[in-house]
Amino acid sequence: MYVAGIDIGSIYSKAIILKDNQVVGSLVKRTGGEIKVASQKLIEEVLMPLGLQAADLRAAVATGYGRISVPFAQKQVTEISCFGRGIGHLFPYVRTVIDIGGQDSKGIKIDDQGSVDDFVMNDKCAAGTGRFLEVMANALEVKLEDMGLLALLSNSPEEIGITCTVFAESQVISLVAKGRPKVDIIAGIHQAIAERIVSMVKMIRIEERIAITGGGAKNIGLVRELEKKLGSKVIVPEEPQLIGAYGAALFAQDLARNE
């Protein structure tokens, strides 16, 4: 019995295929163009090595901001529930999930089943999200995937104000113009993002243990900075970006079983 979890995020789309509880396929692709078409391509591509087609799936659940535009999904579940479910399944002792996605970051409190007790999200502002890091990487002419490691090299991080992505970008550009070391600027950016995320997540009273998910969890500099501010070691799953799709696939499995 094959089921699929599809997570259409603002920057990346993710897919997980489960067969009898086991992950047999996964894929991360940049979300581009029309979501309906993009999600079709995504599912075709992830199923191709398995010799399957969308019609062979017993169930599919869609999540992410594009969840309502996935034509082959029987159900939509919010990414808040999906990240909770995915982490709860892998790490049943985790009580707080911090998800750093492309356009939003969230704090999610879960019980031992991965079911959501409470949550908080950033409001309509990209500061403190993946997109913010992307903008800064561009402004600094540094690869996004190198940002985290570079942040760890600094001994005297710059003070960066990040109430607004656009203003932060011009601040970064002026610091570069003044000849400040890039690593210090990058470290400052990471500190500011971590500060913002932690103060938001504190609104739901953080309980240990804490897991970090989403594309932002792949950034080692950000993870270390979050640990400092949280005063606690965090759990980063092997594929943090795929947790939402994994949770969606678990919901799809429920659907298939209840049929």
Place this chain on the structure above:
Amino acid sequence: MSAPFKTAGLLKNLMAKYYAKGEENRKSGIPVAWVTAVFPVEIIYAMDIFPYYPENFGALGAARKVADKLSEYAERRGYFNDLCGYARCGIGDAYATDHPVGNILPPDLLVCCNTQCGSLPKWFEAAGRYYNAPYFLLDSPLIEDQVSPLGKNYFIDQLWEMVDFLERTTGKKFEMERLVEVLKLASEATQLWNDCLDTAALKPAPFGFFDACFHMAPIVTWRGTQTAVDYYMALKEELDERVAKGITAIPNERFKIYFDHIPVWPRLRWFSDLFAANDALVVASQYTHSWAHKFDVSRPMESLAEVYTEQFVNRGFEYRIKLKMDFMKRYKCDGFVLFSNRSCKPNSFGLYDKRQVITERTGKPGVVFEADMSDQRFFSEGQIQIRLEAFFERLRKDQ
């Protein structure tokens, strides 16, 4: 939203007549006074002055999805888009060259009470200068729980000063007997309104908050008149009839929700559909209950002072939490939604903390979302939908 009410047709007719009456009245020598929504309008009615509610004009512009267009006219004059959306609609219309919801009615005089907020007095001051009309501010002291004797006397003195101001500027005479009659009518209407709102506590309910947002216009504008009493009698009758026939507000009511506070007017339908699709009915809000008070007609001025200073927006943090929790208990709510309204700072203040405290004290889930009650430019559908859907998923977990 519920299937159309018979009363809705009546309301549309009455509102159209009311808006037409302003200019007619002025011609026949009845002055037009701008008033604020939570204001002792009973005195205005008692003196046969025509009360006009510029906030209603703002809500109308918002509901017709043109608040942003009107606001742009105000913004060009330097009014920042962070100000109250109703004020931006009203100020914008004064400067506008096109009037998508008709012209705002110019005032002969302006009377304002700051029990709601500090933005209204500034808007009315600016309007007073623009229309060259006299302006009176009724200053309500901020209170924590109950108004102090000193605060009450301060307010009562101002009520008399206002009577004096009204007599001088309009030439009309104030008579206490007439005020008592008006207060009786106001109490009757507010009691009926309260009864209508209370039908939302039935499960399943015939009436919810989104319906109340539509049917509240008469209690705001005509409390103190027979028209309001007649209207709510008709509405109550219709609701009783719906209960008898088993007509409900939404098809499958599973959850009852408390909503704070004003609706997002341009998206009223969107919200009501989203809640209904999740079998959730919004059953109460402190907003629609703002006009569900009672007067003691044996002490007219004191009673007016108590009712209008003790409005919830004028009170402390703890009181406001308690008020929401009381509503949740009275209407048997399963959860609550708090709207952080960019337009309304006094009500949005501390909402995230309030959410936390209410959940801790009641064990009920709640969610905060941010938007503007009138201006669509601040509405981010995806962001709001995900919060509400996650909230509904959380509600289902409890059942």
